[in-house]
Amino acid sequence: MRISFAEEFKTLGTDTLLYDHLVCALGFESRCTNVAKMLASQSHVKTALAFTDRNTLSFPKNEAIFSDLGFETISWMDRFSDQTIAWRLPDPPQPIQVAVDVTSMTRKMAALVLNHICNSSEFQGAKVTIFYSPAKYVPPKKVMVPVSVVGPVIPEYAGWTAYPERASFALLGLGYEYGRAIGALDYLDVSDTWAFIPTGTDPRFETKVNQVNANLLSVLDRAHKFSYPVLDPYDTFIQMRSLAEGLLSRGRVIVLPFGPKLFSALGVILAEYFGKEVSVWRVSATTDEAPADRVATGDVTSFTFQLDAD
């Protein structure tokens, strides 16, 4: 399915009068209800994908909030089917307007949801808006957490190349997980990297990201480093798309998203836009990493694209 973007879509978001379907994640972070509260009254059908295996921190409170807001809660155990976010009411709207809040989704969950939306006939012609609610600053852990999973975020975004001998290039979204980015790049042995450094309203994030990744950033050319405002995903996407367009003539593109989940979602859309020569990977730490609550700053950002029928 083709994806198109238009400048006018940039202004959509919370101004949209009605979303036919709002999909959120129900987890232990208190910020996971932020977008839900904002959009619930504007949305017809509301689905909360619940991490019922992580019933801790703010989960019980969030569960109650989602219930009050009229969400249907579906237990999420890393399984996804065509029915998970299917339209269950009669007379599905055409085209459908969908809102997906990736704030508290895992990268895998977001990838599955977006992949389904972009490739299901049910969503032909849909306008899709991705929402993201940044978190308040918390200091990063001063420890190199071992990785348990490194590979494509889902098989659909593993990519498929007819040029395996060609170079691979990384579009790297930086976070402040210690040692993660440079370790992943060395593991993948990519030919070259372009680093995207998130900036937000709290400068401490950027300071820490630069500090933690100093080893990596010191050897990257200035032209290979971009600051991207977390609150302006549209321009970020345009930059990613432009870069990928140039790189694809020379090799494969791998999106390596650390840091804000929004970058991962943009990577997925990039892969949908360009097809098989763009892959999206994830590098995830051990599941026994202690859960931590992330409180919303109150800002909400969004990014809208249109799906066209082939």
Added chain:
Amino acid sequence: MSQVRTDTPALFESLNARLLTSEQVASSFVPTPAFFDLLKLNHNVVIGPRGSGKTTLLKMLQLPALRSWNHISSEQVLDGLQFVSAFIPTDIAWKQQWDLIDDLPLRENLKEQLKNSIFASHTLRALVESIRFRTSDKLAERDSLHRFVISGNKTQEAELCKLLASALGTRCDLPSLAYLELQLRARNSEIGEYINFVRATDRTDHDPPEFVYKTMLDSVSLVIEIVNEFCGMPDQKWALLFDELELAPSEIRKNLLSDTRSTDSRIVFKLSISPYSNDLTFTNPVVPAADHDFIPINLWYSHKEEARPFCYSLFDQMSQSLGFANLDPDVVFSQSEFDLGNSPRLDHAAAYAKGTPLYHRFRKLISKDPTFARYIEQRKINIQMMDKMSEKQRASKVRKVTNIVSVREAWRREDGQLGSKRKPSLYTGASTLFAITEGNPRTFIGIVGPLLKEYAKTGRTIKATKQSSAILQACTRFRSLLSTIPASTANETGLNHLLDKIGSFFFSRVVVEPFSSDPPTTFIVDENVSSEVKDALGKALNAGAIVFMQSNPGNPLLDDLKGKRFRLSYLLAPHYKLPLLANKSRALSNILNQRVQVPTTPDLFTEYTS
């Protein structure tokens, strides 16, 4: 003069030969004994951890690289070249494509066939690419390679293409080698479409494309036969260079090793692979054997002395590219503290005289460490007169403990606590720097290159603090890589956890526990080690975090680690605060069962900013 990159490299350029063109590899290539071995008409398996130079060696066997190579020995090599090569690379990103096939609801043998077909298409494409180069004007420019040129007019090339297309069962709408290459690429796309169809529909009744069932070796042999006949050189030999086979599917690895028993005498296989692969079994007599079916080529060094010649040679090449002739590494980096009293280039006795740094180390340790004082007393060593001892006595009582004394003294404080008041300069100096790189070209260029460039700029010896920072950075980066490699061992996850236990144990024996003149610094994988731990160790070995201490000739390609002896890479020595020694061993299960203090590490966030 061959140019060797010494500037601060972009993170992923030049340190990895896979990312370079053949011409770029050739521009800085220094031939080694391993390269000359590879030039022979044998099946070879090149074995080494990441960064050990496997890809560089294989790439250098190709005509595009050899054509561009200008070295004192290049003409002799080119005159004696006996084969033409096709280079078939692999990488982790591509490996993921194969892994997708495992999840499909298909018969196992069809899955295997699909993987083989992907690999076969890739191989045939590489073969056609090498044929194309033989028709190019570039090759004809080098006289000593003229005999490999495929000459002919457009009509003849078209005829060749038709023959090849017919043999391979591809289309020939445009009779050109470029089009043939495209058709072979298209096969991979067809397989991708088939996989997507099966995944999307769960239908298993749909047949894959016919070419999926063709055998790679048969197709390759056919292509070679056609090209050789076309050139009027029926006995022309071909080398298939398969790189990074540790990333290929298990079946393909096994098939390629089996192919070393192929009866097609026109083909030699040159395979590169990491040292450990638990799916290759060499105890079975029907399996290809080292030194019988293939000649193994090791690219690692069990002992630091073995790596020294290569390191000095690479240093020479790098410094020459900066305009220096016969630059002494000791001038650039100073002598190593570990060499004091040990280096063959220094006067042993004088290094132990009263007032020297070594004397002070002994003196300080005596005052800090009663157990060391007891050692000195029991052996009746007068530290004021160490330089006056006979060489034999000094060797057995003093010199053998010098490195242990240095490390122990650096990390024990006057108050009996562990830790260093100052940043130790232990892991600096030319020979220590070289030992830390393990003779690994990628590591060597990454650490030494920028420092050498700085020397070229300033003309001044690189300060110990600067060397320490560079090594620490390299070590930390290496540990970041190790933390990214997924590995589980019982209740813990990550290679670093496992290595920390081993490193901490050795640190404890060397620095913390009562002084020993021969503390263990190597380990043996005993029968009580779990398969999970062995698997993690295998990954550590392939990454270069541990080094196999091969004591006798045997198959260096390991399918089982049991009974084998290893040490930690010297690149990790600064992190675990260990001497660069391969001392006696301890059973690994004993090590893992002991509780030891993990040495404190520098604040992770400040180690770069100092």
